Amino acid sequence: MKSADTPQDTRGAVVTLTNRPNEPEHEKVVHEQLAKRLAALQGLAFLGEYDAEASYPCPLYFVPSSTVVGTDLARKLGLEGERDLFGGVVPHAFIETKAITHPLVRPDAGSPLGWSREFSRRVTGGVLPGYSVFSLHDAREAGRRLLNEGALRIKPVRATGGRGQERVSTVQALDHALENVDEAELAQFGLVLEANLEHVTTFSVGQIRVAGRILSYYGTQRLTPDNAGDTVYGGSDLLVVDGDFDTLLDLDLPERTRLAISQAQVYDAAASDCFRNFYASRRNYDIAQGIDDRGRACSGVLEQSWRIGGASSAEVAALEAFAQGRGGKVVHASSVELYGESTVPEGATLLFRGDDAEVGFITKYALVEDYGNPE
Known part of the structure; x- marks a missing residue:
């Protein structure tokens, strides 16, 4: 064992951990910048x-850079609870994915070690109609059930940003889509089949627990054209309170916003109660609100993120504002990602600006502004 050439600090020290198969340079740089600020x-x-x-x-x-999977790895790293990391720990890989969101198609359907039927029961009513499946047979059965109510969406559970999803409206289209599914991947991680919504608004609701503080927020994501002209994630605009989810709900908020926060709150509590050896200091939930094929208004949690994410620069900027006594108990915080040449506004914290081998020229910054009346 070699000694790290670092200063002694009996209180502890902060390190980054690259635990994703692929991490673009701009994300690695941002994670390092945020880690330095969390250390401070x-x-x-x-x-x-x-x-x-x-x-x-x-x-x-x-x-x-990703959720830590496995209690053995967590122990090896010295992780014992949420105070030991910015992110989360899960005992099994499927738990960090959207597979946990929906029930099995039958009580005796196949499922991986660690599956929680109680979690599915707890979040019923707070998620969209759908099923999680771990075999092609169950996928076909689940798809046919959902098609009786309208179009569905097939969702690979490890993909992000909507990648790989497919809208299906007929049994023939369902069977065709399932022909391309990797059965080994399906058995290990699962596949989600979920009611398709139109005219969708997606809320982000989250909480971080760092440096003796709990911050909670809701917000929305922005889209932007990348250097190839494709529409991609462009940042998040958050309303952040110095307190828990109930503190957030104490604000004067629109009813649809209150519903999204309450559904995230139920999902979050169920995860903590139902998955043994799960803990997280960074908790983020996407909630979709839209109209189904029968014209009914629907709202439900789509998935969770228990790792550093696109909104984390805004989360950390808000944490710094509260620690410095700026902004009272509520602030607006934004994370911004822009492609090509762009201007960084005065007062923003620049996190990355330059050419990235994977995405080209990109600028990333965070901004905190005084709280006004939420829309």
Whole structure:
């Protein structure tokens, strides 16, 4: 074991942990910038990227690029609870995906080790109609049931940003779509079949627990053209309170916003209660509101994120504002991602600006503004 060439700090130190198969340079740089700021907020040293061969002089606080999977790995890293990382720990890989959102198609349907039927029961009414399946047979049965009510959406559980999803409105289209499914991937991680909505608004509702504070928020995502002209994630606009979800609900909010927050709150509590050895200091939930094929208004949690994400620069900026006594108990915080040449507004915190090998020229910054009346 080699010694890390770092200053001693008995209170602990912060490190990043790259635990995704692929991480673009611009995201790696942003994660490092946020880790440095999280270190400063906690009065800790920042020691850079975690080195498994190093002998560190103090307990570590981790900023992983993805959810930490497996209790054995968590113990090896010295993780014991949410105070030890910015992100989350799950005992099994499928738990970090949208597969947990829906019930099985039958009580005796196949499911992976660690599956919680109680979780599905707890979140009923707070998620869209749908099923999680782990075999082609169950996928066909689930799809046919949902098609009786209208079009459905087939969703690979490990994809992000809507990638790989397919809208299906007939049995023939369902069978064709399932022909391309990898059965080994399906058995391990699952597949979601969910009612399709139109005219959708997607809310982000989340909470971070860092540096002795709990911050909760709701917001929406923005889209922007990338350097190829495709529409991609362009950042998040959040309304953040210094407090828990109930503190957020104490604000004067529109009813549809209150519904999204309440549904996220139920989902969050169910995850904590139903999945043993799960914990997270960063919790984010996407809630879709729209119209189904029969013209009915629907609202439900789509999926969770228990890892550093696109909105995290806004989360950390809000945390800094509250720690410094700026903005009272409520602030607006935004994360912004722009492609090509762009101008960074005065007062923003620049996180990355330059050419990235995967996406081209990109600028990423965060901005905190005084609280006004929410829309």
